[in-house]
Amino acid sequence: MATAQSPRPLRKDASINRERLLDAARELFAEKGLGVTLNDIAHHAGVGVGTAYRRFANKEEIIDTLFEERLQAVESVACAALDEPDPWLALSFYLRRALQMQFGDRGLQQILDDQTLGDERINDVRLRIAPLIVELVYRAKEAGVIREDFEPTDVTFVLSAMASIMDSTRDVAPDLYERYLTFMLDGIRSGDRQFTPLPTAALSSETTHTAMTRRRRKPKVVDAKRTTSQ
Template sequence: MTNQMPSRADRPLRADARRNRQRVLEAARDAFVEDGTDAQMEDIARRAGVGVGTIYRHFPTKQALIDTLADQWLADSAAIAAEALELPDAWEALSAYVRRSAEDMMRNRGLRQVYGGLGRLFEKGTGGRNSELVTNVRRLIDRCHQAGVLRADVGFAEFRALMYGLAMATSNADTLGAQQLYADVILKGLRP
């Protein structure tokens, strides 16, 4: 048996490296909320109070940083769907999920891109958090079908397409509150 040193990826981060990574993620999240995928690594480094090299030590490419943030946003969306599932009324639960998603998308340009242009919402191969999101949203849809409050011809694929559309609509919204109009239109169309 050989005594091999653990690879760099297998070793836990030092406390200062963990703090720097967290600062980078928080700064990147803020930058992506405002600028979406157009956010610049130099701006993120400045916001985090670190050098650009520190970012690249944790995230070898900008896409790796975007993917990490996308996973966080998917986890947030899964949590929103889980909260909605706690509501006893099936329609109110689905409505709460759609409305909250619309509000979050309106505030967060990066999230809109994940939902829409980047196509990460509900897609296969985007991690365990995504599987939790898929499971929770399927449960919301199934509950509505069982209660007879959702069109029978709207399944998971159709709902996913509508959420993509919601992301694109909110990206083009020029007035605060427009996301509620878009959510209302989608919800009205989902009724039998």
């Protein structure tokens, strides 16, 4: 009975070229956005265009690879946070580390808005990361260390708001976002005080997903009847 063979590992030079292409893509995406071509990436990496196309069929494969790397990194941070026995330290650690990763990953923030990933890849975030955040928040609420009306979906918008601050101040005051993160953390931490009632409820997971992906362009739907009639 035949068995499926695992993919052959890349030769050392092929593996080096692949990493050079990924490093070049990160730099160009950060500087110019996702509009660069695979040819641009190859030139920036210092490899031939033919070499680039042997490693990646197109730019979308590079985007998908970088997205998976980022997703794995965020997942690892969330798992590390859950290993922290102190619920407050766990939640604050996750928020701080997630923001530090965004700060060093400026160009890849655009990837979540890119249509080439498809809804399946975006849903990976919800399936793999969201349950970990839910556990972090509920542990903190059960321990009584954060306000009762703070919800897991609030984490998404806190990170989004902090990312905006980082983008606008990174060149003049790169640590400024820490000031506002401190305000936010103090604002959700419980203690011997009364919290101001929130003016509106937190969004559901589904509504949060819609809000965070609404700017993504949707692929055009081809009219099958028109296509066959032409």
